[in-house]
Amino acid sequence: MATKTLNPLSVEEEQEEQEEEEEQGAAGAEWSLETKIPVKVLRGHSDAVTTARFCFNDSRILSCSFDCSAILWDVESCRPLRVFDGVHSKTISECALIPNTNRMVTVSWDRMMVSTDVETGQTLWRCRQDGLLTSCSSSSDSRLLVCAADPQNVVSISDAASGQTLLRLSDHHSTTITRCRFDPQSQRVATVSGDRRIKLWDLLAQKTTLSISSNHRNNVSDCCFTNNGHFLCTASWDLSLKLWDLHAGGFRSRGGATLQGGHDGCVSSCSFSADADLLVSGSYDRAVALWDMPSLCQTLILKGHSDWVTDVSISSDRKLVASASKDGTVRLWNIENMEEIPEVMKKRSTEGTGVHILQCEECGKPFPVSRLQTSELLTQCVVCRLKSPSRYRPQPPSLM
Structure with missing residues (x-):
């Protein structure tokens, strides 16, 4: 089990202790408690x-x-x-x-x-x-x-x-x-x-x-x-x-x-x-x-x-x-x-302004566009944009 090392620049030790993880093989299903x-x-x-x-x-x-x-x-x-x-x-x-x-x-x-x-x-x-x-x-x-x-x-x-x-x-x-x-x-x-x-x-x-x-x-x-x-x-x-x-x-x-x-x-x-x-x-x-x-x-x-x-x-x-x-x-x-x-x-x-709500021309659902994208002409939500196939799709290795 790894040691619980503190932030190297911190001057105060954190009070809240992390719970020990249960060993469950290669992967364990858990919840972020908060x-x-x-x-x-x-x-x-x-x-x-x-x-x-x-x-x-x-x-x-x-x-x-x-x-x-x-x-x-x-x-x-x-x-x-x-x-x-x-x-x-x-x-x-x-x-x-x-x-x-x-x-x-x-x-x-x-x-x-x-x-x-x-x-x-x-x-x-x-x-x-x-x-x-x-x-x-x-x-x-x-x-x-x-x-x-x-x-x-x-x-x-x-x-x-x-x-x-x-x-x-x-x-x-x-x-x-x-x-x-x-x-x-x-x-x-x-x-x-x-x-x-x-x-x-x-x-x-x-x-x-x-x-x-x-x-x-x-x-x-x-x-x-x-x-x-x-x-x-x-x-x-x-x-x-x-x-x-x-x-x-x-x-x-x-x-x-x-x-x-x-x-x-x-x-x-x-x-x-x-x-x-x-x-x-x-x-x-x-x-x-x-x-x-x-x-x-x-x-x-x-x-x-x-x-x-x-x-x-x-x-x-x-x-x-x-x-x-x-x-x-x-x-x-x-x-x-x-x-x-x-x-x-x-x-x-309580966010305030900065978001525009547009309607996706593909699926018809509303989607938000932030001010980081105001210079781009977006007509589709991120899900529909991701459906567009790339020119090349490499094949990942199969399970051993």
């Missing part, structure tokens, strides 16, 4: 889990860990489909599926970036980098990969097919780069760091086009784009999240919009829903938080992890949230009916 949100616990790693991401049209979850392994999970059964071990000799800091392929990339403190075929388990290529690798991301067009290395504060952009380094940015930040992310259009790379700055590197211009002093009071730990690339959210150890409008003039001097509510511990991770109306975040306070983006307010807190939450992601249909934790587990939260929870209904009724 909200009655159904949750399943995925147990397979033997050490802290660093990443948990939905993939293969939300039918799978990809996770990686301090135990030097990665696991591909089946969402329906919560069973591990394949365990990838022996590839790295030290902590795997992050992993990502390369879009529209059966390939994933993992980066590690052993200085290696590795591409693996998730169906066969075959290692496709290995590339040694300059330092301990802290983060990685794939471009949406599947052509490029980006990774960050410490202590050199280097950002490397590589060819996804071969691993060949195409571009190397030395001393991109003044201290550790905590996260690097391609924008949805595969044109820019966002990086955040312990130096509290946000930088956007333009691939076409081959230069940093934006360098923002974030106004965060501590390390910036994570960042994520909305699907249209207009907004960027940053998470920080100062217990806050901020929203940045990348298309609005003068936003750097005004600073980002701080999300209201907040965590009780350092915020470690953040991720937008496909329609940008919902943000999920994880924190060292062991909680997962859901945020309503039209009002920029927190609507729900999910508790159950016994240690830091290290990563979060949300399914495309907004029904499931995945969270990784230092307690060695991945939790799968079913938030499909969260709108019926009294706490959420109460907060919805």
Whole structure:
């Protein structure tokens, strides 16, 4: 059983003790006691889990860990489909599926970036980098990969097919780069760091086009784009999240919009829903938080992890949230009916303005559109938009 480690920056010990989880094999069906949100616990790693991401049209979850392994999970059964071990000799800091392929990339403190075929388990290529690798991301067009290395504060952009380094940015930040992310259009790379700055590197211009002093009071730990690339959210150890409008003039001097509510511990991770109306975040306070983006307010807190939450992601249909934790587990939260929870209904009724109600031209049902989408012409609800088939649907591995 993992130890109950406190927020490293906290000065007071939390009074509320977490209940011990019952061992129920690979996955256990439980409830988030405060909200009655159904949750399943995925147990397979033997050490802290660093990443948990939905993939293969939300039918799978990809996770990686301090135990030097990665696991591909089946969402329906919560069973591990394949365990990838022996590839790295030290902590795997992050992993990502390369879009529209059966390939994933993992980066590690052993200085290696590795591409693996998730169906066969075959290692496709290995590339040694300059330092301990802290983060990685794939471009949406599947052509490029980006990774960050410490202590050199280097950002490397590589060819996804071969691993060949195409571009190397030395001393991109003044201290550790905590996260690097391609924008949805595969044109820019966002990086955040312990130096509290946000930088956007333009691939076409081959230069940093934006360098923002974030106004965060501590390390910036994570960042994520909305699907249209207009907004960027940053998470920080100062217990806050901020929203940045990348298309609005003068936003750097005004600073980002701080999300209201907040965590009780350092915020470690953040991720937008496909329609940008919902943000999920994880924190060292062991909680997962859901945020309503039209009002920029927190609507729900999910508790159950016994240690830091290290990563979060949300399914495309907004029904499931995945969270990784230092307690060695991945939790799968079913938030499909969260709108019926009294706490959420109460907060919805006091949101204020910022939401437009439109009628879906496909199914005829009303659906909300937030101010984050006012620049887009939306005629269908998120469910009908997700029904549109993608150009390529890779086949995930079958159950072993």
